Amino acid sequence: MAQLSEGLRRKEFSSVELTSRLLERIEASQPKLNALISITREEALQSAQAADRALASGNATQLTGVPIVHKDIFCTQGIKTTCGSRMLENFVAPYDATVVAKLKSAGVVMLGKANMDEFAMGSSNENSYFGPVQNPWKTGSVPGGSSGGSAAVVAARLAPAATATDTGGSIRQPAALCGVTGLKPTYGRVSRYGMIAFASSLDQGGVIAATAEDAALVLRAIAGFDPKDSTSVERDVPDYVSSLNAPLAGLKIGLLKEFFDKGLDAEVERRIRDALTVYEKLGASLREVSLPNLPLSVPAYYVVAPAECSSNLARFDGVRFGHRCENPRDLMDLYKRSRGEGFGAEVKRRIMTGTYVLSAGYYDAYYLKAQKVRRLIADDFARAFSEVDVLMGPTTPTPAFQIGAKVSDPVTMYLNDIYTIGANLAGVPAMSLPCGFVDGLPVGLQIVAPQFGEARMLNVAHLYQRETDWHSRVPEAYA
């Protein structure tokens, strides 16, 4: 992205040329990867032309004319926003999400909308109404989820970056499985306005890019307080790009004891240990730290997230927008059939779980208890960050699995989330960056930082990428 930006400003190529070329790549990839739900060819070329004019007149930002793909969870004015669901198959958003609006005003060109697990619920992209996304590294393997489309787009170099969202790992896990760089910011760093809600207290918009530098460029454009989102935080946005090269000497890295536990693939662990050696060479020191309550994060997450989702998804009732069943007999029939037909199995499973944990007599035992656990986990992170600057570990316990391998076993799928959901429960920023391969499939190194520690985290990631080239590897078919 940084290179493309340079090329555009040196007039090596125009935004229209770049956009056309990427649109062709996207169109060619669709039958194989299915990474996008919508391709916005016309709009893309129009904004590329506008970008070229801006570049010619000198009215350009660093991102003017650079193409991007938006996860189809972000509302885009006048363009279908499906959230991966039949419920919103024909929903045309009447407004732009803040993230979309900010990138638009920076001159970024939208190429299309990325495929995703329905309503961001899933970690394999198999829950999309629009069909699964293939992992560009190996057909038949999952790209991860829920931002599987965004990760595949970047891995196959269909766009230099894609927006994504992370509620329990939905940016980092697919970034790891696709060998790209994914960044989930601090909760409240990026506006949630216009991002279709799954679990409001955990959802956070972010970016998947090829490099930490590109992630910094995009984050700088989308971060900041938004008066339309009361949970966004009023706090200055640092220049994430200018601090990328700060030296790492003296950096204290905490290795999460719980992350190197049983369940972690031995080969994956080896790649992570190799990455840590690179950091030691850069002057960082390692020490083991423990987040004793982390094992409770999976049950806590699978109470809080479904609870919020059951309420957030109540608005999809067939009355004002979205799927409506044919010839409803009465109001109840309209509700039941519209929702029954519009939502897929995983979404229904979570709505039912969420409804159950909030119901009279169960609220204290589940929801309240989960909130208490959440506080304990946040305290664990705070304690760890009083000793170390960043935490590191694997993003996932194994590389990408086969499509269909875990569909019938949602609980195992949920358990894999233990590596990522702690950061969501605690609201801290986290990243995944490529650090090697196991049997031809990428492995992701996870970095977790204290709240609003994105600048340091990106700096830590960038210096690793200066020493290694895992992030520049591209699957052969897309080289």
Add this chain to the structure above:
Amino acid sequence: MKTWETVIGLEIHAQLSTQSKIFSGSATAYGAPPNAQADLVDLGYPGVLPVLNAVAVQMAVKFGLAIDARIARHSVFARKNYFYPDLPKGYQISQYELPVVGEGAIDIVLDDGAVKRIGVTRAHLEEDAGKSLHEGLPGVSGIDLNRAGTPLIEIVSQPDMRSAKEAVAYMKKVHTLVRYLEICDGNMQEGSFRCDANVSVREKGADKLGTRAEIKNLNSFRFVEKAINFEVARQIDLIESGGKVVQETRLYDPDKGETRSMRSKEEANDYRYFPDPDLLPLELTEEFISGIRASLPELPDAKAARFCSQYGLSSYDAGVLTASRELAAYYEEVAKLIQGESKLAANWVMGELAAALNKDGLEIADGKMSSARLAGLLKRISDKTISGKIAKEVFEAMWAEGSEADAVIESKGLRQITDTSAIERAIDEVMAKNPGQLAEYRAGKDKLFGFFVGQAMKATQGKANPAQLNELLKKKLAG
């Protein structure tokens, strides 16, 4: 024969008179075309988020301070989840466990003049729902979301009222208070001020409360009284004929004058309340609260007490004159313009003026009779230019023509006759014309004195000073 005691608690919903809605920027004006005042937030579109209106918070705090309630430094918005077509998000944002206004109290005056204190349990902020329209739409229902998101405070009383009359007195007092505070226009026809009544009966002397029925959406004082009286009679009949009251929600039908069952406890929704993750807890500072405290107007009870001491009014008169801020201000203007005649002013404001306003369906604030004009008339009573009786005639002319009292008195020649010789001439005339009655009077038929007063008044076209006339007549008749 058992004697029964009625127990009533009210939940009053007062729409706050903010310019925009509680969580969106839409206008709140009444009577716009359906859905003209509903934006994407009010429509519950995917991705939109609520932003709290600070003015609504100020208004709720104002109310809390006015009833001497504890104001919560920390309160929380919660979602009340249920499906209904006029509830776009599938949940109402309300306050549940931690309301902004805690316990307070309101004093009402009973028929015998005694003061009774009614406890207020809490008052919380919430958003109103939209409206379902069925009239004029055969076979379908219309939804108007103009009202959706209008700010409300729900004021919940203790079950402290023992009759429909007390309930109405309490509701009227709250009505007066919210208008004094200028936080609600109090318009009951438009639904800006309405209540649900919880009604139960128990044997006199029993400790335990009887099973209650909740009568929903009463939007006039008359309906409150009628609905409660009907419901009390229904419950007593039911129990006395061996039945049992069941806990349920009932609706009052004003045409039939009866309540009927809407849904039973078993059919009641489980609202699955939980804190709204889209809104931060509401934190109020001491400065914020004390700023509002300093801005409170003189409240009705304090004003009434002052009227008693400052103007020497009875507590009844003071109560009537302080029923609204406008009326009280008007009275004070009049009283100040005619120093020393505050009782006269009270009688006229509550008597002739109130009757005339009522007849024409006007309010004081409409300005039909300025305080200066009324004071101008009362001055002429006070300085004996005209009698009280003639003053009524002058008032009528002033009301009809919009003229000043002095102009009417001059043009109609209504100046009171105080010239002794003129009055004596009239008396002589009357005595000469009625020799028979004169003889009877002198023979001891005292009752005829009134006859002579009437005749003499008539002879002066009512303009004779009544006191003077009496005195002179007594002398003359005695011979």
